[in-house]
Amino acid sequence: MKMRRTKPRFPALVLATFAAATMISGISFAKDDARDATLRAAELKRFEANVNADAKVLGELLDDGLEYVHSNGELDSKQSFIDSLTSGRRDYAKSEASIETIRFFGDTAIIRGKARVTVIDQGTPRELHIGYTDVWVLKDKQWRMTAWRSARLPDSPVK
Amino acid sequence: MRNSARLVALLALCCAPSLLFAADRDEASARAAVLARFDAALHADTARLDRLLADDLDYCNFQGECSTKADYIGEVKSGALKYKSIEGQVDEVKLFADSAAVRGRVSATATRGGVERSIRATYLAVLAWRDGRWQLTNWHTTLLDLKQTP
Numbered sequence: 001m002k003m004r005r006t007k008p009r010f011p012a013l014v015l016a017t018f019a020a021a022t023m024i025s026g027i028s029f030a031k032d033d034a035r036d037a038t039l040r041a042a043e044l045k046r047f048e049a050n051v052n053a054d055a056k057v058l059g060e061l062l063d064d065g066l067e068y069v070h071s072n073g074e075l076d077s078k079q080s081f082i083d084s085l086t087s088g089r090r091d092y093a094k095s096e097a098s099i100e101t102i103r104f105f106g107d108t109a110i111i112r113g114k115a116r117v118t119v120i121d122q123g124t125p126r127e128l129h130i131g132y133t134d135v136w137v138l139k140d141k142q143w144r145m146t147a148w149r150s151a152r153l154p155d156s157p158v159k
Numbered sequence: 160m161r162n163s164a165r166l167v168a169l170l171a172l173c174c175a176p177s178l179l180f181a182a183d184r185d186e187a188s189a190r191a192a193v194l195a196r197f198d199a200a201l202h203a204d205t206a207r208l209d210r211l212l213a214d215d216l217d218y219c220n221f222q223g224e225c226s227t228k229a230d231y232i233g234e235v236k237s238g239a240l241k242y243k244s245i246e247g248q249v250d251e252v253k254l255f256a257d258s259a260a261v262r263g264r265v266s267a268t269a270t271r272g273g274v275e276r277s278i279r280a281t282y283l284a285v286l287a288w289r290d291g292r293w294q295l296t297n298w299h300t301t302l303l304d305l306k307q308t309p
Contacts, residue, residue, distance in 0.1 A: 067251065067262055069262070069283070069301055071301060072301075073280075073281050103215070103296075103297075105255070105257045105258040105296070106255070107256045108255045108256075108257070108258045108260075110217075110296070110297050112297070114223075130223065131219060131222075131223025131224070131225070132223075133217070133285075133297055133299040135260050135285060146260065147253070147260050147262070147283055149282075149283040149299040150223075150301060151220075151222060151223040151301050151302070152223065153223040154222055154223075
């Protein structure tokens with residue numbers, strides 16, 4: 001006596017495929033959320049480290065190949081940027097960032113946002129409102145910022 | 160044997176177009192993609208811009224205002240944004256797995272909303288490698304002539 005199992009197999013296969021696809025997409029979404037949260041936290045930590053002139057944290061969060069272009073067009077490397085903070089030549093008194101978008105491209109991510117930054121310029125606090133884009137790269141399982149670019153917004157007190 | 164020959168012929172037929180138009184994912188092609196975009200913008204070549212710009216483009220101008228691909232091409236097409244001259248150069252290309260970050264400088268004169276303005280700026284262009292070519296997915300300009308530090 002032969003058992004014909006052809007028909008029941010099809011719905012089972014469809015169900016299994018659907019379940020697997022749901023699981024995979026679920027895992028993928030969870031992974032994306034985790035990546036997003038990790039990068040968001042790293043970005044905010046970096047802004048805080050700028051204010052605290054925290055060379056250790058910046059050393060971990062900035063890529064060795066960093067190109068940091070300030071809103072006045074000045075270009076810093078990782079080392080020259082950290083040095084400018086620890087020496088007090090560049091002094092961020094306050095930094096409030098709002099992240100608008102994070103987009104991932106494999107091992108890189110682009111963050112776009114706005115920030116209100118108070119800098120001490122020759123003893124005088126001055127406020128800048130900037131729009132920024134930065135690029136992060138995943139190296140050795142850690143995100144590091146490799147490029148920073150900002151522009152002064154029309155409502156910036158310092159034009 | 161005949162089947163093998165057919166398979167080879169089929170593969171050749173399928174791959175020929177991609178081989179013809181394929182670019183290498185390298186520094187030179189990234190540089191070329193950025194310079195081609197300048198040229199397309201200068202000549203208001205919206206068909207070329209459509210190929211060079213990614214659908215998810217974030218185009219941020221020197222005032223920090225960001226627009227989409229459709230907005231940017233729309234402005235160029237309607238003449239609301241008209242370039243008189245663009246002189247761009249690439250200073251540095253960083254290649255990653257699926258993207259490239261390009262730093263450079265640009266001097267441009269353009270009319271936007273009837274107002275002509277000349278700028279000298281530094282830019283960051285992020286290119287995404289899709290369908291065997293580079294597409295601009297993020298653009299951010301910073302003016303170079305600001306007198307006020309910091």
